[in-house]
Amino acid sequence: MGSTRRTGRWAMVAAVAVLLAAGGAVLMTRLSAPAARTPASAAPTMTAPSPSASPTPTPTRTPAPTYDLAGVPKVDVFALIPALHTDAHPSQKLSGEVVRPKADRAPVFASPGGEPVAYLPHTDPYGGTTVPVVERRDGWVKVLLVGRAHVPSHGDAGQLTGWLRADDVTTRTLPAQVEVDISKHRIDIVRGDDRERIAGDFAWGREETPTPHGRAFIMMVRAAPSLAYTRGRPVVYLSVQSPALDGFGGADVAVTAFHYHDAHSGAISNGCLRLGASAITALAALPPGTPVTIRP
Structure with a gap:
């Protein structure tokens, strides 16, 4: 008889253990419920937790590449820079929008991307550092520049142009x-x-x-x-x-x-x-x- 009772207790303990393992959340809900009995025929209810709002990811911006400008020429009135192009549309009207380098030096490119072929200083004794914009592309501005690609006896001495990264310059519009x-x-x-x-x-x-x-x-x-x-x-x-x-x-x-x-x-x-x-x-x-x- 004692053996039978012990066997019954262990069976009950085992059953409870199974319920705890398989349905712990249900048991906790029942234990937290009001004292009134739940009809045997009624299924236990659960309140699903509200999903927490996912935080909006902060967009990350890839830093602009930096360049060693020690080996490239400065854009100034004395410069001869054959890697830069002369103005292909000299008769087109200018908008009045001008830019100037933010830092001491801004890399100048012959075309968007690639490697810089010169740099534009923030200040220069002979000026030429505030330059008109002639074209805009995504993240880039094409500008007029001082200096020449060649002297007249050796090539085209026309008005120079070059590309600057928009992030490297400040922009304003002149009234006249x-x-x-x-x-x-x-x-x-x-x-x-x-x-x-x-x-x-x-x-x-x-x-x-x-x-x-x-x-x-x-x-x-x-x-x-x-x-x-x-x-x-x-x-x-x-x-x-x-x-x-x-x-x-x-x-x-x-x-x-x-x-x-x-x-x-x-x-x-x-x-x-x-x-x-x-x-x-x-x-x-x-x-x-x-x-x-x-x-x-």
Whole structure:
């Protein structure tokens, strides 16, 4: 009889163990339920836990690659960088959007991707670091640049272009642009729909030393006391250089500029645009990077 009772107890313990192993959650629900008995025919109920909201993943951005720029040339007025291309669309209008490097140096590319072929400094004694945008692609801006790919005696000396990463530059839009029309003898400063005629008579390059045509920008504004013909008035230097002269005045550059000269009418210059006093004053008030378009 005792053996039978012990056998029954062990059977009950075993049954409870099975229930705990297989249905522990059900047992806990019953133990936590109110004291009223659950009818034998009713199935026990459970409340499913509310699924916790999955946190929104924070997008990760792949850091832009860094480059060792020690071995590439600086983009400045003296540079000759044959790896960069000259402007393929010089007659297209500029938007007024300009950029400037955020850091001391921004890598310059011949085309988006690849390896840099030069760098654009944040500051330079001769300016040319605030540059107009001529095209945008995803993450990239194509800009006009100072310097040349070649001197005229060795190749195309036209206006340079290059690509910068958009993350490497700050962007703003300048309110004014300058439009020069040589055949119509007029120079205008254009601000939106407003057009200010600052010159109806000026001088431009002779046939053998022509003024370059197309789009460019103001590189810097600086007085040049050594140039007596300016009579102390500022010179507005442009990003583009002579299409005919390798250098000028003993220097190895031939920069085009707006400047004052007593004689300022007709095709008489070495390529620069000679103006009267009021026109030079108006142009000298414009900031570096201001787009300039010269039409023949």
